[in-house]
Amino acid sequence: MSTSATVLPVGRVDPTLPRAQRLALLAVAAAAIRRRELEMVYRAHLGHVGGDMSAADIVTVLLLAVLEIDPVMPRSPDRDRFVMSKGHGSALLYAALAARGFFDQRLLTEYLAPLSPLNGHPDAKKVAGVEANTGPLGHGLPIAVGMAIAAHMAESPSRTFCLVGDGELQEGSNWEALMAGGHRALHNLTVIVDRNGLQQGAGTEETSRLEPLADKSRAFGWAVAEVDGHDLGALLDLFENLPLESGKPNFVIARTHKGYPISFMRDRVEWHHKVPSAEQLQAALEELG
């Protein structure tokens, strides 16, 4: 059992570095963020490990390599916005924000502690870098549409990225927002679906079918791309070449695995919010290297 927390590398991955070097740095960061997330959940005895592991590569690439954000000026008007609509992924979000330098990573040990700013669902009033208070599913996408409209109105370069869970798409508010976003041709808006195929208790397709998700979103006026949500290079290339089509918002279906890459968590629905034992934590950390 490790007693000291994983140390996160802090700062943006330098965009002027060669691609291979950037990807190597992102791989190191993603592994460290996953390790730190597991340690946080273990310590707090609460969290959503499975979905955090599935979204970790997406969030790492966005926060460390793609988003134009500045921890020194977290409210800069023209900043890019990242909305973590699956707000139960708070441990992942906090670890990634700390890695980007929004706050001291020592704060992560206070995850879920009494009076900690690091609540089970993120609070923008208390945590720098958090853009929206999410938690109830289906809230982030409408907010992201509003952010993208504001940027359009202001002719700002600001882009908005919204990460939604796949099960989350069963909430009707998402489809209201997809309609509104498609109607307004918000090409500065990108939705990423963490398509791990599992919701809290079962698969999405056996619960309330989402497929054919690409066709549905295309029919709502969005340009659609599918990507391996654990392929850092593919994610980086995709996010650096937006919009997918001119005059359309971007709908990215990121194929992921719940619990990835931990062997005993991967694609196991019980790891939605199961807390690892000391032995499981140790085994997972060893797998992450």
Place this chain on the structure above:
Amino acid sequence: MTAVTKNVELMDCRDAFATAIEELAAEDERVVVVCSDSVGSSKLVGFKERFPHRLVNVGIAEQTLVGVAAGLANGGKRPVVSAASCFVTARGLEQIKVDLAYTNAKVVICGMSPGVAYGELGPTHHSLEDIAWLRAIDNIAIVVPADPVETGQSLRSALAHDGPVFIRVSRMGVPRVYADHYEFQLGKAVRLTDGDDATIIANGTMVSRAVEAARALRERGIGCRVVSMPTVRPLDVDEIVSAAAETGAIVTVEEHSVRGGLGGAVAEIVVGRCPVPMEIMGFAGFAPTGSAEWLLSHAGLTSAGIVDSTMEVVGRKEK
């Protein structure tokens, strides 16, 4: 649609809203309006002509309506949401709680045509619970203006407020209560008449009726203090405690359910700070079929009804 504004002396507060929002938009380019289809019933045709790019119509989608407003606020805009009160407060309630109140988003929601303004359209379209469920949520100011003057001023005040504000904008015809030089202050009640025997606390469409009732009561030898309480939160606690302590009996009257609205807010203060006999006037349940005006009469929300309730509560006081 019920033609509620039949009397030429009565005014539709939505017109004051329309005038005020155009003025405020002209003054501050950050002001945008967000609506859910209801451009006409929100009286936004003029705004749309003057500021076509600052009207965000999300379609008939109240959850997205509120969420988009929160996103616009994050993006530096000052959004004013305009939508039928019954729909925006009920369908968008979780978004109001999380995206606005918990986030402290600077968004103004104008709940249009509240209470029983939609008359014969029935309880699906009545908004008799809006104040109650918003009052249960922390950190959102709640304003129920009495007339066009107060409607316009409260909108200006709301846009200057550091947090979310809900304003109920009536379509029921109301006479003018306030002069032009009236100055609305968020959280401040207004004493309209003096009297020692009882206090009538009213807001919205009931304020003019309360003043009328006080006149009738005076002829019967009962002196009534009439307090207009446009702000249900933050509540003017001192004014309520003074009313209880100095007049010994309180009647509240509102175009809302008797559960959890202005009456509930006043009662929460009275019971803890200065218990006196109280009567809460409003709607006891879902309203039957009828025009808005008829429904108010049917529920006793007339000056005569207020007189009766006041006599009753004064009688209890004297026991």
